[in-house]
Amino acid sequence: xxxxxxxxxxxxxxxxxxxxxxxxxxxxxxxxxxxxxxxxxxxxxxxxxxxxxxxxxxxxxxxxxxxxxxxxxxxxxxxxxxxxxxxxxxxxxxxxxxxxxxxxxxxxxxxxxxxxxxxxxxxxxxxxxxxxxxxxxxxxxxxxxxxxxxxxxxxxxx
Amino acid sequence: xxxxxxxxxxxxxxxxxxxxxxxxxxxxxxxxxxxxxxxxxxxxxxxxxxxxxxxxxxxxxxxxxxxxxxxxxxxxxxxxxxxxxxxxxxxxxxxxxxxxxxxxxxxxxxxxxxxxxxxxxxxxxxxxxxxxxxxxxxxxxxxxxxxxxxxxxxxxxxxxxxxxxxxxxxxxxxxxxxxxxxxxxxxxxxxxxxxxxxxxxxxxxxxxxxxxxxxxxxxxxxxxxxxxxxxxxxxxxxxxxxxxxxxxxxxxxxxxxxxxxxxxxxxxxxxxxxxxxxxxxxxxxxxxxxxxxxxxxxxxxxxxxxxxxxxxxxxxxxxxxxxxxxxxxxxxxxxxxxxxxxxxxxxxxxxxxxxxxxxxxxxxxxxxxxxxxxxxxxxxxxxxxxxxxxxxxxxxxxxxxxxxxxxxxxxxxxxxxxxxxxxxxxxxxxxxxxxxxxxxxxxxxxxxxxxxxxxxxxxxxxxxxxxxxxxxxxxxxxxxxxxxxxxxxxxxxxxxxxxxxxxxxxxxxxxxxxxxxxxxxxxxxxxxxxxxxxxxxxxxxxxxxxxxxxxxxxxxxxxxxxxxxxxxxxxxxxxxxxxxxxxxxxxxxxxxxxxxxxxxxxxxxxxxxxxxxxxxxxxxxxxxxxxxxxxxxxxxxxxxxxxxxxxxxxxxxxxxxxxxxxxxxxxxxxxxxxxxxxxxxxxxxxxxxxxxxxxxxxxxxxxxxxxxxxxxxxxxxxxxxxxxxxxxxxxxxxxxxxxxxxxxxxx
Ligand code: FES
Ligand code: FES
Numbered sequence: 001x002x003x004x005x006x007x008x009x010x011x012x013x014x015x016x017x018x019x020x021x022x023x024x025x026x027x028x029x030x031x032x033x034x035x036x037x038x039x040x041x042x043x044x045x046x047x048x049x050x051x052x053x054x055x056x057x058x059x060x061x062x063x064x065x066x067x068x069x070x071x072x073x074x075x076x077x078x079x080x081x082x083x084x085x086x087x088x089x090x091x092x093x094x095x096x097x098x099x100x101x102x103x104x105x106x107x108x109x110x111x112x113x114x115x116x117x118x119x120x121x122x123x124x125x126x127x128x129x130x131x132x133x134x135x136x137x138x139x140x141x142x143x144x145x146x147x148x149x150x151x152x153x154x155x156x157x158x
Numbered sequence: 159x160x161x162x163x164x165x166x167x168x169x170x171x172x173x174x175x176x177x178x179x180x181x182x183x184x185x186x187x188x189x190x191x192x193x194x195x196x197x198x199x200x201x202x203x204x205x206x207x208x209x210x211x212x213x214x215x216x217x218x219x220x221x222x223x224x225x226x227x228x229x230x231x232x233x234x235x236x237x238x239x240x241x242x243x244x245x246x247x248x249x250x251x252x253x254x255x256x257x258x259x260x261x262x263x264x265x266x267x268x269x270x271x272x273x274x275x276x277x278x279x280x281x282x283x284x285x286x287x288x289x290x291x292x293x294x295x296x297x298x299x300x301x302x303x304x305x306x307x308x309x310x311x312x313x314x315x316x317x318x319x320x321x322x323x324x325x326x327x328x329x330x331x332x333x334x335x336x337x338x339x340x341x342x343x344x345x346x347x348x349x350x351x352x353x354x355x356x357x358x359x360x361x362x363x364x365x366x367x368x369x370x371x372x373x374x375x376x377x378x379x380x381x382x383x384x385x386x387x388x389x390x391x392x393x394x395x396x397x398x399x400x401x402x403x404x405x406x407x408x409x410x411x412x413x414x415x416x417x418x419x420x421x422x423x424x425x426x427x428x429x430x431x432x433x434x435x436x437x438x439x440x441x442x443x444x445x446x447x448x449x450x451x452x453x454x455x456x457x458x459x460x461x462x463x464x465x466x467x468x469x470x471x472x473x474x475x476x477x478x479x480x481x482x483x484x485x486x487x488x489x490x491x492x493x494x495x496x497x498x499x500x501x502x503x504x505x506x507x508x509x510x511x512x513x514x515x516x517x518x519x520x521x522x523x524x525x526x527x528x529x530x531x532x533x534x535x536x537x538x539x540x541x542x543x544x545x546x547x548x549x550x551x552x553x554x555x556x557x558x559x560x561x562x563x564x565x566x567x568x569x570x571x572x573x574x575x576x577x578x579x580x581x582x583x584x585x586x587x588x589x590x591x592x593x594x595x596x597x598x599x600x601x602x603x604x605x606x607x608x609x610x611x612x613x614x615x616x617x618x619x620x621x622x623x624x625x626x627x628x629x630x631x632x633x634x635x636x637x638x639x640x641x642x643x644x645x646x647x648x649x650x651x652x653x654x655x656x657x658x659x660x661x662x663x664x665x666x667x668x669x670x671x672x673x674x675x676x677x678x679x680x681x682x683x684x685x686x687x688x689x690x691x692x693x694x695x696x697x698x699x700x701x702x703x704x705x706x707x708x709x710x711x712x713x714x715x716x717x718x719x720x721x722x723x724x725x726x727x728x729x730x731x732x733x734x735x736x737x738x739x740x741x742x743x744x745x746x747x748x749x750x751x752x753x754x755x756x757x758x759x760x761x762x763x764x765x766x767x768x769x770x771x772x773x774x775x776x777x778x779x780x781x782x783x784x785x786x787x788x789x790x791x792x793x794x795x796x797x798x799x800x801x802x803x804x805x806x807x808x809x810x811x812x813x814x815x816x817x818x819x820x821x822x823x824x825x826x827x828x829x830x831x832x833x834x835x836x837x838x839x840x841x842x843x844x845x846x847x848x849x850x851x852x853x854x855x856x857x858x859x860x861x862x863x864x865x866x867x868x869x870x871x872x873x874x875x876x877x878x879x880x881x882x883x884x885x886x887x888x889x890x891x892x893x894x895x896x897x898x899x900x901x902x903x904x905x
Binding site: 020022023027030031035036037038039040041042043044046047049076077078080081086090093094095096097099100101102103104105106109125127128129131132133134135136137138139140141142143144145 | 175177178180181182184185186187188189190191193194274275358359360361362363409410411412413414440442443633634635795796798799802803804805806807829830831835836837838839840841843844
């Protein structure tokens with residue numbers, strides 16, 4: 001099978017890559033582009049560890065083909081901080097111990113940011129349902145939910 | 159080492175909540191986990207797994223796979239020797255089936271190829287001729303004479319007659335006169351319970367990168383809870399000397415006990431040796447479920463006698479655990495922990511470990527304890543309902559305390575069970591009103607906690623900063639706790655310390671990160687390393703001042719003359735001493751090597767409120783509070799994190815999680831869609847109350863905290879459900895259809 005040339009914008013940078021027709025966006029990010037922040041926890045859309053946004057929409061990159069990203073804008077966890085300055089969500093996750101092993105963290109941060117982009121003032125229940133597609137096996141979610149609430153508050157008052 | 163004589167009471171930094179050192183790496187996606195490493199010329203490996211629960215491998219033909227372009231090598235059990243050591247042989251046979259496949263998902267061959275896609279393709283071209291054998295996956299069935307035998311010749315002598323060869327070991331614990339004890343009871347209850355096997359469910363699948371060179375050296379990068387264990391096992395399997403195999407632990411994406419063993423590393427090493435190239439091997443989620451350690455499933459009988467005012471007069475449990483296709487020892491810990499929370503005159507536990515055609519069990523957070531304690535705590539709760547007694551009062555009346563002869567032998571030193579129960583009783587949660595279809599349950603939990611072999615090196619850099627080198631993978635923030643203890647002991651700020659987890663060639667042997675041992679043992683070794691470095695620094699100051707070493711003391715991060723008689727010198731700070739170390743004798747360091755004992759046991763109590771939907775049988779957890787004795791909470795955020803995470807896993811175990819096998823002996827739910835772990839919307843906030851009853855065996859009083867919290871949720875939820883709907887479940891998980899059936903059956 002012949003590889004397909006794909007042009008995208010990733011975290012604001014123009015990026016071109018070649019990928020197989022059956023290669024997932026997650027495989028492209030991790031294996032071809034060295035963006036290993038997105039993780040493969042399941043490869044079947046059930047854990048959210050591979051979460052990125054494609055054209056502003058939160059997706060499981062393990063369920064998107066690399067070729068589908070043609071012309072698209074992709075944001076990954078690597079693009080969350082502005083240079084040295086961490087995103088308020090990133091800072092809140094560190095300050096409030098919202099990670100233990102941290103392998104779910106990239107996906108959860110991307111998903112939480114996509115929530116706050118749409119809804120800057122979500123209720124606890126809204127956060128819990130929005131993040132229901134992102135498994136965390138370490139924390140019991142308690143500190144994650146609180147960190148998202150704290151970051152949201154900070155972003156609203158900024 | 160009279161550590162307790164040097165016990166510290168007042169802390170400046172321990173107990174605070176500074177930022178963890180690996181935080182930024184982990185929120186920016188920079189942290190390197192098992193599957194994130196690459197090497198030049200790297201090949202990708204995939205494993206072919208058995209579709210049968212039990213079968214003889216008659217032949218394997220890999221010629222078509224090898225003929226495929228891009229395929230570089232295939233390995234099967236023929237590429238490995240037969241280790242003499244039985245433990246090592248079992249690990250190897252689990253990594254690659256020899257002669258027989260023992261469970262659905264057992265590895266039979268592996269391919270290394272230029273890409274993952276080519277490797278996957280090649281698996282389909284390997285022809286395996288199987289002769290299918292009868293199989294058994296249920297523990298009670300497996301014990302019966304005449305059951306299909308998983309492995310022959312593995313039964314130990316003390317297993318009595320009347321069982322199949324699948325029963326491998328037997329154990330018995332306890333003391334006192336059961337007959338006399340039961341005779342004193344006003345009522346005796348005998349109940350039977352079953353719990354399903356559950357998986358640790360770490361989000362990061364097993365992954366490694368192996369690189370063997372032609373001069374016999376090798377480097378192995380892998381996600382593991384114990385790089386030294388991996389090194390020892392792999393070196394033995396590969397016939398290498400330990401020093402030639404350097405194992406580096408990646409950041410680890412969860413383990414919970416499931417990464418204390420070896421599943422893929424020897425196979426990757428063998429492929430690398432055969433191809434002369436680095437080989438990366440990553441498991442799929444399906445492989446994780448089918449071929450790595452779930453916990454045991456159990457079948458248990460509990461008999462307890464109680465007086466009508468709530469005193470337990472005698473207690474007995476029979477525990478049968480299946481641990482998959484290889485002998486395991488987990489029932490021992492179940493037998494020891496079943497009644498640990500109680501001060502009993504007459505108590506006995508009997509346990510049997512059983513093999514079945516399932517993946518080899520691996521440790522899962524307090525292995526063996528949750529199910530046994532679930533059964534015991536369910537029966538105690540039924541007594542409370544029957545006699546109309548307050549369940550916390552009954553626990554308090556029977557609680558183990560300092561001086562109690564534990565149900566497994568040792569006499570307890572200072573323990574926190576009573577304080578924990580009292581905290582639960584005083585908490586507003588305990589008396590909050592409940593609505594219709596709602597119930598409140600509680601349970602005690604217990605774990606022993608381990609110490610073990612530990613090495614730490616603490617280097618004093620010439621700019622006055624500290625590098626701590628330890629050898630235990632950081633699973634939930636331990637580097638922060640280790641840095642805190644170093645800073646506390648040295649009297650310098652936390653951010654002057656950086657703690658790293660070293661590879662197997664950079665520090666001496668460390669036991670696995672397990673048994674909740676790291677904050678305890680590595681902490682103890684760090685404190686001792688700091689004390690050793692302080693000794694050196696005091697000597698250097700003495701040399702500079704021209705006074706006796708004994709006349710120098712260490713206070714607030716500086717050397718000082720011990721009193722006016724010692725001389726009149728300005729204190730020298732750590733940084734000042736470090737800056738001139740080259741002139742006073744060279745670099746300054748402290749280190750400590752120990753096989754630590756004195757890990758204090760940890761007790762917890764959980765309160766759970768649930769609501770059961772009468773239409774569907776679905777149970778919703780409304781409120782949850784964890785009370786636990788941490789001895790000393792070094793970094794309270796991560797102590798709470800352990801308590802919350804353990805509770806969430808226990809809730810999953812109680813309500814939803816289970817390994818489901820079909821009649822064909824194949825696992826039917828090998829994915830997160832059908833094996834349902836709790837998601838954010840399933841859970842409420844999990845409140846935590848940390849008790850601190852110092853462990854006399856640690857200079858700061860630390861107890862392990864990681865495992866105890868998975869124990870109580872099983873019974874706490876079952877007890878809550880029983881009070882919500884008036885039906886007591888004797889089987890976990892209490893999935894909606896099962897619960898609905900029980901509710902409808904009560905008439
Ligand atoms: S890896 Fe994509 S959802 Fe799990
Ligand atoms: S922090 Fe480990 S899975 Fe979320």
